[in-house]
Amino acid sequence: MGLNDLIPVLLLILSIYGLRQRKFKLAGAVCVAAVSAKLSMLVALPFFLIYLYNNKALRQRLAAFLIGLSISTLFFATPFIFSSGGMQMLFSNPEMKSIYRLMLDLGGNVSIYIVPLIYMMMLYLTWRFKRFNFDLFQAATGLAFLLIVFMIPGSPGWFVWSMPFLAFYQAMSGRIAMILVGIFSGLYVLSTLLITPLPLANGLVFDLGAFFLLEGRFGSHAISLLHTIMVAIGVMIAIRIWREAISRNDFFRLSRKPFIICIAGDSGAGKDSFTDAISGLFGQHSVVKLSGDDYHLWDRQKPMWQVMTHLNPMANDLEGFCHDLVSLADGKAIQSRHYDHQTGKMSRPLRIKSDDFIIASGLHVLYLPMLRECYNLKIYLDINEGLRRHFKLKRDVYQRGHTIEQVLASFEKRGADSARFIRPQSSYADLILSLQPIHPWMLEKLDDQHPLRLQLVVKTRRGLNEFSLNRVLIGVCGLHIDMIKGENSEEIQMTIEGETSAADVAMAAEILCPQILEFLDIQPKWQDGMAGLMQLVTLSHINQALIKRFIQ
Structure with a gap:
């Protein structure tokens, strides 16, 4: 009555449980044990492999599963491989022949077996x-x-x-x-x-x-x-x-279909750092980055930069940026160049494949109406001006090789273009994140004895469950929150002060948006302090935008 099938099925379920617990070597070894107990359990093996390969977060663990699989195969299968009686028992038994009974006869001794086909x-x-x-x-x-x-x-x-x-x-x-x-x-x-x-x-x-x-x-x-x-x-x-x-x-x-995030903001607002922080949550294997800097029309040495700045839309190939973004959203690969900020030159064209999450960052990602229609979540980084100048000066001098005089001159040169082309884009954002010093005088007395203390101002026009976020930030992260609602109930402003750890932010995310945790990497890279809070607030908005797909 099939009692001998209980053992192989038990082994198969134990293998699936091992997969669930992320014990991949054990799962592979027990899977082969199930097949050795009942050859029909081989039906499940391709699904194991497809699952581990198509789940990008687990793809790197496929090797561990195959190691367990190989070791167990050597142990269980070797006696049968070198035994003619064993092979005959496996492949010539009456149960195996029953697979071929359901067939479509095409004539001429040719048939289509329905079960293998399905x-x-x-x-x-x-x-x-x-x-x-x-x-x-x-x-x-x-x-x-x-x-x-x-x-x-x-x-x-x-x-x-x-x-x-x-x-x-x-x-x-x-x-x-x-x-x-x-x-x-x-x-x-x-x-x-x-x-x-x-x-x-x-x-x-x-x-x-x-x-x-x-x-x-x-x-x-x-x-x-x-x-x-x-x-x-x-x-x-x-x-x-x-x-x-x-x-x-x-x-x-x-x-x-891919989820598309745009991160807009002025030069030195922290777009690249914030893009890396969000990518660290989902894993590099699931994120493709599209930078607006890669669509500058000219190298830094070209004379056109003497009459206009990078902040001017006319100095950038926004149509090409839009075309490539639409292609990535459609799942197609693109050919794009990379702008090297140290040399000021463009690289050779690189092939970029689409992925589950597309992060488009740059000075003009919210400038064109067509671009604004492409995004599932629009974020604008509206950093405090004094703080922006401090971070930009530090980045351009120590990371990009500019002189202090060049950076200071660029502030004066780009001010008008920033006010005209960049800052108005904040009105189209769903989420505005603004880092500010708790007290303005902190930037004047910045040293080892007077460390910079920041607060995060969050403005959202999309609306979110602010009460749950408020409760989690206070109860789990131990932060101070001031919240203001605008005349439109969907417009909310939150000012967040305090220090928190990456572990607290991760715990808050599990409470606040558990539905999205499956999309994260096996070990998401949460950050401490304000960067971690920006990750948490952004993740809650991504979760909300994903759920919105159900009603569209």
Whole structure:
């Protein structure tokens, strides 16, 4: 009655659990143990590999899984590989032959085997998932086992393969799922009893099939009718699993197209540093950066810079920037150059692939109306002017090789263009982040004895759950918050003061927006202080923008 299938299924579930706990070597080793106990467990192995490869955060752990897989294969498979009897037992047993019974005869000794065809189609559809989380993995794997179970009238134990996955599905779904799975399970048991006599004690045999056959004409069709009904219920369950656990999976729906963030602000506002901070949360493997500096029309040595500044839109290829952004949003790769701030020259064209998150940063990312329509979240960095000059002077002198005189001259030269072209872009932003010294005199007495203390002013026009954010910042991070609501209830201004650690920010994120944690890297790089708070506030807005996709 299939009791020997309990062991391989148990091993398979332990392997899946190891994957869930991120013990990849153990998961690979136990997966091979499951296959060695029952060759049919091989059905699940490609789904393991697809999951680890298509989940970009886990792709680097695929090697660990393969190491466990290889070591276990050497231990379990070697005796069978060098044994003709073992190979015959594996590939020539009656259960394996039942896979080929369902076929489409094309004539001329050529047939199409339906079960392998559907299984390969299932693998292809699974491979097409651009991003994979654990719920999608177990739903796709369970669906593959379920399709095999109700298409092949094989051993009764085959139903055991799908039982854990049906339990997973019932846990994620509602009462209708429980009813359908209950009916399917009952019909499968009844169908099995009609096909297979049940041995009892003292040599007695309970043969339900023989009993029905005694009922005349109806009895001759009872088994086929019952199996047909069972398959119909199984198809309903398969459709519901695909619809509810896969196509309506929140992770699947939210990750089907790239999420685009724009970070605007004046020169020296911290756009690059903030871009790196956000990239550190999602991982470099999931983020592509598009910098407006790479679309300057001329190298620094060209005479055109004598009559206009980088802040002038006419000095930048904004149409090319817009075209490349749209291409990345459509999932296409682009050819772009990189502007080297130290040499002032452009690199050769580089191929840039699209990714799950696109961060567009620069002086003019909110300048064109068409650009503003591309973004899912628009951020403007409105840093305190004195603080901006301090940071820009420090960056351009120590990192980009400029002289102090050149930087000071650029402040005077670019002031008019900044007021005309850059600062008005803040009116189009959903979120404005402004770093300010707690007291203006701090910039005048900045030294080791008088460290710079900052506050973060957050302005949002999109609206957010400010009460939850306020509660988490005070209760978890221990910060002081002043909050002002504008005449429009969606406009909120929060002033945040205090010091916090990266660990507190990470804990606050788990409380504030747990839905988005699956999109983060395995070990997101949270930062201390105001940078970490900017990460947290931005993540809460990304979470809100992702949820908004459900109603669009």
